[in-house]
Amino acid sequence: MPKTSQNAEKPPAVSVFVPYYNDRAFLHQCIESILAQTRGDFELILLNHASDDGCRQIARSFRDPRIRHIDMPYNLGAGSGVLILEFLKAARGRYAKLFCADDMMRPDCLERLAGHMEAHPETDVAFGDMEYVGKDGGDLGTKWSLRRPHFAFGMSGAECLGLLIRGISFMPYPASIAKTEVLREARIDKSMVMMLDMSIWADLIIKGKKFDFIPDAVVNYRVHENQTSSSKLIGIAMRRNSFEGIKYCDIFYSVRNAKLLRKILPDSEFAKKIGDTETRPEIFEFAVAHHYMKCGNNTYEINGYMHMHDLMQNNSARDLIFREFGFGIREMREIYSKPVPFSRKPKDIGIAGLLYLLLRRIWILISFKEVRRQRRRRKAMSL
Template structure:
């Protein structure tokens, strides 16, 4: 592992951790969104995770002294985040994926929130979705912000995505553990997971660390989604989620058993909405049937979203994929993926 550092001796208040792996089309936007923050007492730790494109050269083109670049062999998103957190010096750690962007006020508002709520360990905010060209979509994640219980995290993941959270370092350290194959390497995220590593970490923070989560209202993150993809990705995401559940059953068996059916139904409904985004109405219907078989709680608790999802999936069986995608975006009322 190699490190290029331009940071000063004094520790910043916020450490921004940004993994980078083959994102040459987007990484400059992500870096510029950090450097444009109105709150300036931060360090940006860029973790080069062994990619093969021009991402690292683009990162090196920024001469800001607050930037540190750490290079390592590829370990995946969780491993890159762990490396960045290990190098972080700040009181707060902010996570940013290198294809996403922040609004300029993000760090300032989260620091104010955490400074004024010392019992909160994880601060987050709603996110707006953008497309591959960086244009805003009619999709906004508006999660539950207050009185967040572990079951809310399990069933609905209010943090929403990996670029939304700002955490106290002290909260992170409540769930730190040594890497199973290298006891000298500290871990916070589970590196055996290639998806759903966020939700697994949020659940450990809440259930075993006793860390409190709370959101603030402004939309502060721009979360990039692709315009298409393979339905197989949805199945892999569900398999990874099931792996998270298996881990939870070991450290919180009673909690997992009590909330699993409801959580599975919400997860399957979420994946059905992802299938709609990909234009696969047949898969969306299959996932919705699975959700209903697991629990009717999403229908009772969020009837508009659940019935809209069902209606769009049914309509998709009758029209072509192009018209279906346009209809799905309009009918979802700006919340297609959430």
């Protein structure tokens, strides 16, 4: 069991959560930025995920009564979901502020985010913007919102979900705040790393929670080479996304609102046919699975096939879907049996693909010439 240091004072308005693992380079600056907030009615829960680089000593060097510590006995090798669940067990604030050990809060971060939640009690989750900074904390001259072409302040929950179902990440996790009880309702995956925050937001929107966006930068988002999303580690990030994406899609099978489904899948021929009073789970799950099977993303197509396969193996579900939509095993097989055309157009292959093909052709020519040379040599020696 993790060990938690306790503070028995009056419950704070905000519980700030910072998990850390070998974040020695940035942790001190992160904690300093939180303790310097213009709004002080918060608790800071620092969770050490069995670090071995000395950053635990950095965290313990701060003598502020608002700080509480959680020490995991060993590194679980899991995603942030496990750590968030530990945080939610300990959190005492009305609002939960999830944060990252390599980022920095602007001085008025909690004042703006918590103030917005208090001024709009109907809001369940709110997001601010983030300013990009370099490894040394220097301003990089751009913001999170400016680097997200799909994002617009004032988006509705349905518009957000329409992007999330396609795997588009645009909600800034470090600049978020949520009602603690609402976050406790969320479906939190214990193993996800790359897609955890997206899965939480999608689940809460499906459950009818209200989201708001604040057009102010409240966080300095640090860009550095050791981030999983950095160009140095992009291969790892892509591989994680391909695995996690298969389970991520499962969240959207819980949609049970026909109007919402039509908004998030505007091009779905079957979502359009679902009546507003429909309640049968198989109908909604079929529309989502069909969308995924034809979406063009290989990871999501696999999920769509798996779910559609299960529906078709269930006699009552298969009969219901065929009666409503004229879709059965034959139609399913036609989708996944359709060959994918291989295009050799330069614009489709890309520069990296063209370079690979060129090098491969050169290698083949060199190898072929070497084989011919060796054959001539063996023939000459045999004479």
